[in-house]
Amino acid sequence: MEFAKSQKGGRILFYGGYRYRRDKENIHSVSWRCSQKGCKGRLLVSENSSEPTPTTAHSHGSDPAKREVGSVKQSMRELAETSKTKVDNSNLHWRYFRRSRSPLTDIRLEKLW
Numbered sequence: 288m289e290f291a292k293s294q295k296g297g298r299i300l301f302y303g304g305y306r307y308r309r310d311k312e313n314i315h316s317v318s319w320r321c322s323q324k325g326c327k328g329r330l331l332v333s334e335n336s337s338e339p340t341p342t343t344a345h346s347h348g349s350d351p352a353k354r355e356v357g358s359v360k361q362s363m364r365e366l367a368e369t370s371k372t373k374v375d376n377s378n379l380h381w382r383y384f385r386r387s388r389s390p391l392t393d394i395r396l397e398k399l400w
Contacts, residue, residue: 288339
């Protein structure tokens with residue numbers, strides 16, 4: 288069971304390969320809901336128990352790699368916030384265009400000067 292901070296400053300719980308957001312709270316326990324849209328998976332964390340209790344099953348499989356990706360993204364955000372280095376973009380002039388109207392094609396960048 289690991290905790291992290293969301294982009295909006297809330298708390299995220301990682302447990303068993305799933306990502307949860309805080310849903311309901313009472314005096315002795317906190318209910319966490321799966322963060323994947325449409326999933327009903329829930330987890331109950333009580334103050335007198337060392338392990339959380341799953342209360343509702345997930346409608347999808349677990350993905351432990353999401354924790355690693357989230358951790359890297361969070362550390363990149365924190366580094367960007369605390370970094371004192373400013374990037375001077377005034378001399379860079381870029382344009383982008385699509386090769387076709389298909390959304391599956393990649394976007395190509397060109398330096399103008």
